[in-house]
Amino acid sequence: MPEGDTVWRTARSLHTALAGAMVVRSDLRVPRLATVDLTGRRVLGVVPRGKHLLTRLDGGLTLHSHLGMEGSWRLYRSGARWTGGPGHRIRAVLGTEGVSAVGYALPLLELLRTADEPQVVGHLGPDLLGPDWDADEAARRLSADPDRPLGEALLDQRNLAGIGNVYRSELCFLARTAPWTPVRLGPDPHRLVEVARRLLDANKTYGARSTTGNRSRGRLLYVYGRAGEPCRRCGAPVRAAELGPSGEKRIAYWCPRCQPDPSA
Template identity: 50%
Template sequence: MPEGDAVLRTARRLDRALTGAVLTRTELRVPRFATVDLAGETVTGTIARGKHLLTRVGTEWTLHTHLKMDGSWVTLRPGQRWPKPAHAARAILESDATQAVGFLLGIVEVIPQSAEATTLGHLGPDLLGDWDEEEAVRRLSTHTDEPIFDALRDQTSLAGIGTMWAAETLFTMGVHPTTRVADVPDLRRMVRVARLKLQQAMDRRGTMAVYARERTTCLRCGAPIRRIEMGAAEGRPRPAYFCPSCQPERS
C-alpha cells in the first residue's frame, strides 16, 4: 500500500496539473457516485491527509480518494493513451489541458467540503502534514498491549505510516516488531524517527535496511533479515521485516 510520502507526491502532482482548471468531463466509476457530474466546476486544489487524497472542486465539493493497496493516479494530455486498461479506471477528471485518471482506487466519494474534518476526523497527527508530537505520543501509548509494529500502522495514532516505514523505524530503534507498546523504552523518539523516515523519503534519501530484504543480510551486522506475518487479528496480515540480531525479541 502506498504510504504517506507516495500519497503526498501524488497530491502535489494532481495539484500542479488540475488547480485552476475548469473541468470539462468527469466520470466516477463507482455505483454510489456514478451519476455525479462535476463538469463546469473549477478545481481549487488537492491535498493529502495521511494516506487520503482530497481534491476540492468549486466551493462546495471534495473528491475524496484513497489508493489502498493497488491504486494510483496518473496525469495525461487529453487523448493520450492510458497506462492501464479502461476497466481499472475509477475516476476521471478532465480539463482542456489535462486528464487525471485514478486507477483501482480503494475509496472514491464526493463529500461536502464542510464534511472533510468529519470524514477524516479519526486520523491521528499527520507525519507529513498537520503535526502534533504530543498527541501522537499520547495516542500511540494507548495501545499498551499491542505489538508496536501494528500500533505504528494504526492510522488513528499516526497518519501516513504503513508496513514499509514501520519496519524501517523499528530497525533504526533496535526494537523487535512484536514488542508490546508498553515495553518500548522511548515512544517519543520512535515517533520522531518515524516522521524523519517519511521526510527523508520525500527527498528520495536513504536506502531500505530491512523492508523486503528477507533473502539478504543485515547491512549493519550481517545477520539474515527475517520476515513474519503480523496483524492477522485485524484480518489484514502484513509482513514485518527485521534483523534478529539488531532487533532482539524481548524475553
C-alpha cells in the same frame, strides 16, 4: 506501496495540475457515483491527509480517494496515451482543458460535502506530513495502549497518519526493536515519531523511497521485502511474519539479531 510520502507527492502533482482549472470531463467509474457529473466545477485544490486524498471542488464538494495497496493517480496531457494500466482498472477521470487526472485501482472513491471531511479523516492521528503535525500528540497516542505490539501501533492511522507497511518495518529496525515488542518495552515514543517524520519528509519528493540514506537500487531499505537476505548491519538473515492490526495484517520484516525478542 503507497504510504504517506507517496500520497503527499500525488496530492502535490494533482494540485499543481488541477487547482484553479475547470473540470471539462468527469467520469467516475464506481456504481454509487456512475451518474455524478462534475463538469463545470472548478478544482479548488488537492490536499493529502495521511494516506487519504481530498480533491476539493467549488460548490462545496470533495472527491475523497484512497490509494490502498495498489492505487494511483496519473496525469496525462490532452491527447497523450494513458499508460497507467488496463482500462478496467480506471476508477476516475477528471479532465481539464489541458490535462486528465486518471485514478487507477482506487479501493475507495466517494463524493462528500467538503464540510463533512472530518467524518472521513477526523479519526486520523497527527499527519506526519501535515501542516499541523503534533509530535507530542502522536507520541501520546502511540503509547496509549502500552501492551500493544509496536508494529501494530505504528500502522494504526488513529495514532499517527502516514505510516504504511514499509515504514513500520524500517522504523522498528532503526529502533532496534522487534515489531511485536509491546509499546511499553519499546523505544522512546517521542524519538520514534520524530524519526518517522524525518524519514517521510526526506522521501516525500523522491520516487524511490529510502530509509538507509542510500538511494542506489537495491540499497534503499534495511529489512522491508528482504526476507532471507543478510541484514545490512549484522549479516543475519532477515525474517518475515504476519503482524496486525486486525483487518490490516501485513508482513513485517525484522533482523532477529539487531532486533532481539524482548521476552527472550
